[in-house]
Amino acid sequence: MSTAMLPPPPTLPGGSVATAAGGPERRVAETGVWIAIGTISMSFAALTSALVVRQSSGADWQHLHLPALLYVNTLVLLFSSVTLELSRRRLGSFGLHATLILGILFLVGQGLAWRQLAAQNLHLATGPSSAFFYVFTVLHALHVLGGLGGLGLVERRLAAGGLSRTTFKAAALYWHFMAVLWLYLLTLLTIRG
Amino acid sequence: MTHGVATSHAPPQGFLRRHVFSVDHKVIGRQYLDLALVAVVTGMVLSWIMRFHLGWPETPVPGLGKLAPTGAAGGIITPEYYLALMTMHGTIMVFFVLTTAPFAGFGNFFLPLHVGAEDMAFPRINMTSFWVTLVAFLVLISAFFVGDGPPLSGWTAYAPLSAVGKDAGPGQGVGQTLWAVSIGIFCVAQLLGSLNFIATTLDLRTRGMSLARLPFATWAWFITSVIGLIAFAVLMPACILLILDRVAGTSFFIPAGLVISDRLQPHAGGSPLLWQHLFWFFGHPEVYIAILPGFGIVSQILPVFARKPLLGPRVLIVCLIAIAFLSYTVWGHHMFLSGMNPVSATLFSVPTLVITIPATIICLLWIGTLYGARLRFTAAALFALGFVSVFVSGGISGFFLAQPSTDIYLHGTYFVVAHFHFVMGVAAMFGIFAGTYFWFPKMFGRMMNETLGKWHFWLTFIGVYCVFMPMHYLGLAGNVRRYSAFTDDYLQPLIPLHRFITIAALFTGAVQLIFLYNLIRSRLRGPVAPANPWEATSLEWSTSSPPPPDNFGGRPPVVTHGPNEFGGTGPRDYVMQAEPQ
Numbered sequence: 001m002s003t004a005m006l007p008p009p010p011t012l013p014g015g016s017v018a019t020a021a022g023g024p025e026r027r028v029a030e031t032g033v034w035i036a037i038g039t040i041s042m043s044f045a046a047l048t049s050a051l052v053v054r055q056s057s058g059a060d061w062q063h064l065h066l067p068a069l070l071y072v073n074t075l076v077l078l079f080s081s082v083t084l085e086l087s088r089r090r091l092g093s094f095g096l097h098a099t100l101i102l103g104i105l106f107l108v109g110q111g112l113a114w115r116q117l118a119a120q121n122l123h124l125a126t127g128p129s130s131a132f133f134y135v136f137t138v139l140h141a142l143h144v145l146g147g148l149g150g151l152g153l154v155e156r157r158l159a160a161g162g163l164s165r166t167t168f169k170a171a172a173l174y175w176h177f178m179a180v181l182w183l184y185l186l187t188l189l190t191i192r193g
Numbered sequence: 194m195t196h197g198v199a200t201s202h203a204p205p206q207g208f209l210r211r212h213v214f215s216v217d218h219k220v221i222g223r224q225y226l227d228l229a230l231v232a233v234v235t236g237m238v239l240s241w242i243m244r245f246h247l248g249w250p251e252t253p254v255p256g257l258g259k260l261a262p263t264g265a266a267g268g269i270i271t272p273e274y275y276l277a278l279m280t281m282h283g284t285i286m287v288f289f290v291l292t293t294a295p296f297a298g299f300g301n302f303f304l305p306l307h308v309g310a311e312d313m314a315f316p317r318i319n320m321t322s323f324w325v326t327l328v329a330f331l332v333l334i335s336a337f338f339v340g341d342g343p344p345l346s347g348w349t350a351y352a353p354l355s356a357v358g359k360d361a362g363p364g365q366g367v368g369q370t371l372w373a374v375s376i377g378i379f380c381v382a383q384l385l386g387s388l389n390f391i392a393t394t395l396d397l398r399t400r401g402m403s404l405a406r407l408p409f410a411t412w413a414w415f416i417t418s419v420i421g422l423i424a425f426a427v428l429m430p431a432c433i434l435l436i437l438d439r440v441a442g443t444s445f446f447i448p449a450g451l452v453i454s455d456r457l458q459p460h461a462g463g464s465p466l467l468w469q470h471l472f473w474f475f476g477h478p479e480v481y482i483a484i485l486p487g488f489g490i491v492s493q494i495l496p497v498f499a500r501k502p503l504l505g506p507r508v509l510i511v512c513l514i515a516i517a518f519l520s521y522t523v524w525g526h527h528m529f530l531s532g533m534n535p536v537s538a539t540l541f542s543v544p545t546l547v548i549t550i551p552a553t554i555i556c557l558l559w560i561g562t563l564y565g566a567r568l569r570f571t572a573a574a575l576f577a578l579g580f581v582s583v584f585v586s587g588g589i590s591g592f593f594l595a596q597p598s599t600d601i602y603l604h605g606t607y608f609v610v611a612h613f614h615f616v617m618g619v620a621a622m623f624g625i626f627a628g629t630y631f632w633f634p635k636m637f638g639r640m641m642n643e644t645l646g647k648w649h650f651w652l653t654f655i656g657v658y659c660v661f662m663p664m665h666y667l668g669l670a671g672n673v674r675r676y677s678a679f680t681d682d683y684l685q686p687l688i689p690l691h692r693f694i695t696i697a698a699l700f701t702g703a704v705q706l707i708f709l710y711n712l713i714r715s716r717l718r719g720p721v722a723p724a725n726p727w728e729a730t731s732l733e734w735s736t737s738s739p740p741p742p743d744n745f746g747g748r749p750p751v752v753t754h755g756p757n758e759f760g761g762t763g764p765r766d767y768v769m770q771a772e773p774q
Contacts, residue, residue, distance in 0.1 A: 028314045028396040035388045035422065042426035046474070050434065050467055054445060058462020125442035128462060135433070 029170035037177050040143060044136075044181065048188060051132050055192065064129040064193045066186075067116045073109035074186060076102050077144075081179045084151075088172045091163075096155050099175070103148045110141050129193050136185050140178070147175050214324075216316035217742060221323050222302030223636065228327060229294035229625075235334070236285040237702050239278045246270045248688070248695035250678035264342050264363070275677030276345035277364050281336070283348030284372065287479065288379055289330050291621045295486035296421070297326070297386055299628050300414040302636060304390060306733035307411040309399025309750045309771075311743045314392035318385050325382035333375035340367030347675075349476065350376075352446030352468035353458075356438040360454045373435045380429035383421050390418035399732075401752030406770065408731040408756040409503065412510055413489020416517045417482050423521070424478040431471035438463070466531060473524035480617050481520045484584070485513060487624025488555060491577045493756075494631050495559055497729045498574035499566035500766055502757040504558045512551035512558075519548040529597045530604050538597040545595035549588065556585055571727070572646025576627035579654050580620055586658075587615025590665060605675075608668025611661045619657045626650075626708070633715065634722030638739045641715040649707045656701030663690050728767055731756045735771045 055061050080102035087095025114134070117123075122130045150171045157163035212220065245254055253268025264274030301319065305312055313319045336343040341363035346355040350372060359366030394407070394415045407415070434445040438460070446468045447460035496503045503509065525533065525541030533541075559581050568574060590612040593599045603609060626649075633641045668674075672684055679685060725734040732752070736745050750771035758768040 028392055031392045031396050032315060032388060035391050039384055039388070039422045039426040042423050043430050046427040046471060047430045047434075050430070050445065050471065053464055053467045053470070054462075057464035057467065058444070058449060060444075060449075060462035124437065125444075128444065131437070131443040131445070135430075135437070139430075139433075 027166040027170070029167050030173065033170045033174045033177075036174065040177075040181070044139075044185070047132075047136065047139075051188070051192060054128050054132070058128065061128050064122070064127075064133055064189070066133075066189060066193065067113045069109060069113045069116060070186065073106050073113065074182065076109060077106045077179050077182055080106065081176050084172050084175050088168050091158070091165075091168070093155065093158055096151065096158065100148065100151055100155065103144060103151070103175075107141055107144060107148075110137060113137075133189055133193055136189065140182060140185055143181070144178050147171075147178050150174060214320065216312070216320045218301050218305050218313045218316065218319060219636075219740065219744075221319055222298055222300070224323050225293050225298035225301055225326070228323075228330060229290050229298055232285050232289035232293065232330060233622075236282050236290060237705070239282040239285070241699060241702055242270070243275060243278050243282065244695040244698045246275060246677060247679075248692040250680055261342065270677060272677040273345055273363050274342070276347070276675065277343040277368070279675065280345055280347050280364075280372070281333075281343045284333060284376070286618065287348055287483065288376065289326075289333075291483035291617065292383065292479070293326065294625045295490065295621055295628065296414065296417050296482060297323075297383075299410070299490065299625075299632065300390060300417075300486065301386075303632065303733055304411050304414050305393060305397070306736070306740060306744055307408045307731055308394060308397055309402050309732050309745070309752060310393060310397035311745070311749075313389045314397055315389050319389050322382045322385035322389070325378055325385070329375045329379035329382060332371055332378060336364070336368040336371040336375075339371070340364070342368055344369035344372045349472055350435065350468075351472075352435065352438070352465045353448065353451055353453075353463075356435055356446045356463075356465075356468070357451070357453055357458050357460070358439055360456050360458070370436065370439055373432050373439065377429055377432035377436065380425040380432065383425045384429070387418035387421040387425070390414055391422065394418075399749050399752060402732075402770075403752075405507075406752055406755045408770075409492035409506070409509060410486070410489035413485045413492070413513060416513050417485045420478045420485070420517050420520060421482050424475045424482065427471055428475035431468065431475070434471075435468065466528075469528050469531060470524070473527045474521070476527060477524040478517075478520040480613075481516060483617050483621045484624075485516070487580055487584075487621050487627075488513065490624045490628045490631070491559065491580045492555075493731070494573055494577040494627055495562050496757060496759050497631075497727050498569045498571055498577070499562055499759075500569070501562055501566045501760050504561040506755075506757050509555060509558055512555050515551040516548060519544050519551070523548060526595060526600070529600045533597075535597065542595055542597055546592070549591065549595075552588060556581060556588075570647075571630065572641070572643055572650055573627050573630035573727075575647060575650040575654075576623050576630060579650060580623040580627060582654075583615050583623055583657065584620040586662075587612055587617070587620060591616060603668055605673050606668035607664040607672045607674050610674050611664035611668060614661050614664075615657075619661065626653075629712075631727065632733075633712075634726050635733055635738050635740070637716050637719075638722050638737075639715050639719030640722050640726060641719060642711050645707055645711040649704065649711065652704040652707070653701060656697055656704055659697035660694055660701055663694055666690070725769075728765070730754070730758060730767055730769050732770050735769055 080099045083095040083098040083102065087093070087099065114137070117130070117133070124131055124134045154163060154168055154171045157167070215221065242254055242257060251269070254265060254270065255268065257265045257270070258268040261274060264271055264277060270278070301313070341359070344350070344355070344364045345362055346365070346369060350369070354361050354365070355369055357365070394411065434443070437443045438445050438447055442459070444460040444463040446465055447458060447463040448465060449461035451458040451460065492503055492509055522544040523541055525537060526545045529538050590608065594603060594609065594612055630641055630646050667687055667690060670687060672679070672687055679688060679691070722738040724737055732750050733740070735750055752770050753774050754768050754770050754772060756770055760766050761768060
């Protein structure tokens, strides 16, 4: 779910959005991202319950030692959230560029972690713990990729001067959620993976 | 005045942008309904073939031998092909008809009109969700034409049958993979659609349109979207895991030591029950995704033709929300036969019985609304009344199935087939018909033929009772479902009843030609519809029929009344929502 599809909302001073209702100010892009966060959380909750059930259904679960690189990637992703927040508050492009680069770096790092596991002969079908590891991390990476698409659009609009604060806020919200989701997944995979 | 963030519609240029890749919610709504029409005809033809075979298992089905040379050589259906037809019938009907038409179809067309918006919150996402749905449908249908034909594990795709691949039977190779891919894609479309419905309802309401003033159908679509957002978010990862078990060698759902077709399956440790839990956590709310829009449509239509306000409008909304909440607590009642602990079974049984309370209250509100009313018996009103009848008929059998002790006997029989066809299938179809007769003038600017509509109603109403009522008796007599023929066993005495049902099903299906003829003829030659032919109150009736591309001709309505103001004493017996105070 990226924000790439959102049309530019008309802006008012202070960065709020006008609505036909004229009532409380609404931010439709933000609403959309909140809904997306709800549904993505539900998907990962379903997969978490699947992990718990699968762990107890067979005697073949072997704990997976996570590659240390994942912790470096975690720091990269968290740092990208910080740079994005700085950029959003000042409407500056430097932090946004940094976020995009850090985001790409995170994905490259995840790719390297997958290669490290593959080198240890731990593939998707090797065992249930490796299967869940790949499912969780690949799905998360795909969502991060969508976020990068959204941020790319924000960058283009910022450069063109047509960016509203609310669109930026919505994109940032999604990006921060990616970091929170990753922290959750890392904890889950460390404890139960 | 700016109008939310929905793009302002200048009439789009070019045939493709206007009619095919349109971002106009009205075009998209019609596209969903057209897709559902194609799907329902496909699903109904499949059911005819099944019914014919059940009545006369040794008589070749005319023409089928050429269409399915392996599954029905010489027109005689194999047991496996029967299951394949059943799987495709169920999948097409549940996903591409009962979810697509009343929710995505009518919802897309009328939700923005109801809230007074120019379009959905995210028009391009809206267009994407329709085209993704179409791709999902085509992927599913392609299973008829590749490999060994369609899958045979039912619309519920129980593992391990659905997970092990072609060893499990014809259609379990490519066909089953296509099924899982199709449903996975369908989930994406529904999630995008639900997101749009919720954001539009929350953010794009026009001035004065408080939540309390939302028309009942829009309330129902809104609540259905919330259900869908959670339900499809669970089915999608479940489909991904199923696909991985099938193509990547994982073992999420396949246990160790499984031998199928004399071959030890190269999997270990998986849990078939895990699939059932994930599927039914989606599957039971899906029942409400199919039926709640019908609740909304009926609640909207009945007051219009009763010329009375709906009884207890707030109670209705509270009950709809209660049903949505409870729908997530009852999924285990589909699994009483899975060897479930009796304590767990009781825990699922209790909320299943509790959910009948809000559903019953809603039925009482409808009936209470009719009390003392001078009904206008239009085709739309008849189908709305028919909805109440078939929903109650199907709901009553639910009491027996909600209890594990009786369900264990009845679950594998035609009693369940009768139950879910009445309560979900036929009821939702009646909701779709009611909505079509009610909104056709607004959608196409022409009136439908009422006489044909009434014939359509009465013949369909009698037909569906003849088809599904006897199935309760079959079930009580122990007639198992999913069998393709009963020629040489203890069920042989029931064959005449099966033949009666088959004749009734063919008759009911043929009656739908009246509806199709009415649709096409009215579209081309029906009398021109006024803006508000039914003297209704909600905002769609304040604009022209059909509405202009931006819905309200650049003048967003200002809402001053609720949707339920009928029966006043003035010169008119109704007050429209956008009428000045």
